[in-house]
Amino acid sequence: MTIAALSEVATGAEDLSIWPASTRRLPHGGLAVGGVSLAEVADRFGTPAYVLDEAEVRERCRTYQDAFPDADVLYAAKAFLSRAVVRWVREEGLGLDVCSAGELELAVTAGFPPERIVLHGNAKSPRDLEAALRLGVGRIVIDGPSEIARIAAAVGPEGHQRVMVRVVPGVSAGGHDKIRTGTDDQKFGLSLTDGAAQHAVSRILGQPQLELTGLHCHIGSQITEVKPYLVALRRMVGLMARIRDTHGVVLPELDMGGGHGIAYRPGEPALDLTALARRLRAELVAGCAAARLTVPRLLVEPGRAVVGPAGVALYRVLAVKHTGERVFVAVDGGMSDNPRPALYGVRYAPRLVGRAPTAGPRTATVVGRHCEAGDILAADVELPGDIHPGDLLAVPVAGAYQLSMASGYNLVGRPAVVAVHEGTARVLVRRETLDDFRSRDIGD
Numbered sequence: 001m002t003i004a005a006l007s008e009v010a011t012g013a014e015d016l017s018i019w020p021a022s023t024r025r026l027p028h029g030g031l032a033v034g035g036v037s038l039a040e041v042a043d044r045f046g047t048p049a050y051v052l053d054e055a056e057v058r059e060r061c062r063t064y065q066d067a068f069p070d071a072d073v074l075y076a077a078k079a080f081l082s083r084a085v086v087r088w089v090r091e092e093g094l095g096l097d098v099c100s101a102g103e104l105e106l107a108v109t110a111g112f113p114p115e116r117i118v119l120h121g122n123a124k125s126p127r128d129l130e131a132a133l134r135l136g137v138g139r140i141v142i143d144g145p146s147e148i149a150r151i152a153a154a155v156g157p158e159g160h161q162r163v164m165v166r167v168v169p170g171v172s173a174g175g176h177d178k179i180r181t182g183t184d185d186q187k188f189g190l191s192l193t194d195g196a197a198q199h200a201v202s203r204i205l206g207q208p209q210l211e212l213t214g215l216h217c218h219i220g221s222q223i224t225e226v227k228p229y230l231v232a233l234r235r236m237v238g239l240m241a242r243i244r245d246t247h248g249v250v251l252p253e254l255d256m257g258g259g260h261g262i263a264y265r266p267g268e269p270a271l272d273l274t275a276l277a278r279r280l281r282a283e284l285v286a287g288c289a290a291a292r293l294t295v296p297r298l299l300v301e302p303g304r305a306v307v308g309p310a311g312v313a314l315y316r317v318l319a320v321k322h323t324g325e326r327v328f329v330a331v332d333g334g335m336s337d338n339p340r341p342a343l344y345g346v347r348y349a350p351r352l353v354g355r356a357p358t359a360g361p362r363t364a365t366v367v368g369r370h371c372e373a374g375d376i377l378a379a380d381v382e383l384p385g386d387i388h389p390g391d392l393l394a395v396p397v398a399g400a401y402q403l404s405m406a407s408g409y410n411l412v413g414r415p416a417v418v419a420v421h422e423g424t425a426r427v428l429v430r431r432e433t434l435d436d437f438r439s440r441d442i443g444d
Helices: 003-011 038-045 054-067 083-091 101-109 126-135 145-155 196-205 227-247 273-291 304-310 340-344 434-440
Strands: 024-026 030-033 049-053 071-076 095-098 117-119 139-142 161-168 210-216 253-255 297-300 311-323 326-331 351-353 361-367 376-384 392-396 416-421 424-429
Touching: 030 038, 038 049, 038 311, 038 392, 038 416, 038 424, 049 054, 049 304, 054 071, 054 083, 054 273, 054 304, 054 416, 071 304, 083 101, 083 424, 095 101, 101 117, 101 126, 126 145, 139 145, 145 161, 145 196, 145 210, 161 196, 196 210, 196 227, 210 227, 210 297, 227 253, 227 273, 273 297, 304 311, 340 376, 351 376, 376 392
Parallel strands: 049 416, 071 095, 071 297, 095 117, 117 139, 139 161, 161 210, 210 253, 253 297, 326 361
Antiparallel strands: 024 030, 049 311, 311 326, 311 392, 351 392, 361 376, 416 424
């Protein structure tokens, strides 16, 4: 077998389906994203590093706008937020949903219109609500009964705030039990089955300074089938009809949340966005017609599906260890920049970039540098048999819920985020340094 053929087999170059659309093969096992060599990014900015393809993010925003022309598409900031992402999302016409005062204030100070922002959260702090009211956030999603009085008091008798109610529709969906949020046995929302949601609606309608614009639900994350959304939508429309019958109020908005699943490895399923949009609209129209309801404005909240496939994580190999029949490839990052494998058992498809291998593939486990046995980035994956320290590994589909969940474990420091676009690379978020840790540690 030729070296070129070995490169194809050992690095998985035959399948770039989960990589950004701009990904191109370079000679000698290299890859370029956004017109920039990944090896050059690593050399210039160091590793670990996160590469974010601006064109891919923007195109995915447009895809959602095209799929949901009669809906409001809100980018879920928790997936990953920076000032540049705020600008891209704003310029592509999306709204924004945030979960904290930090996300909210970053977005507004970066120029995002606050009236196009929705604030979520099961336990909103006084600072969260103060920031939301001070900045004029578009809607606050009420997640529990205590928030009704808190928000009403903060608004004051002469004030006004638009709110929604987060409803638990009793639908189980999601890629892992820790990210299923549509059933009654978790912390989010107000139950449909025990009447808590209906009671909250009654209380809100009794607060003249609170304007109830609609209902909200979020049934889980990494969902790859349309059916759970349709089941949830039917139950939400049923509740809207009961609200109309009980209170004479027709709510103008229905937010069906996000959680749209993507493929992390070649061949894995992903949610069919076109089918979701078509069938949600059809079900909404049919359900409202049957209930003699005016069709509400639909809202959706993609996060992972916008930025996840646009990101690539870069790591430098530090050590290769053979333990019995197993091969461990240790890299210079790990659970401090990507805790998802440890939390949810997520599987990735890393590959060697920057050189052509001279050996065939063998099974290896990519591990991080942290003091945890569970610090595993990719278990039992195919890598070249000649992998060695100094090699560069690239992990696609790294744009969501990695750096946003990063920690300061072992004081390693969070990686830089580098945007690539039309042949240029620039730092969006600089690397965290020892000076950053020292500046926060003010005790003696």
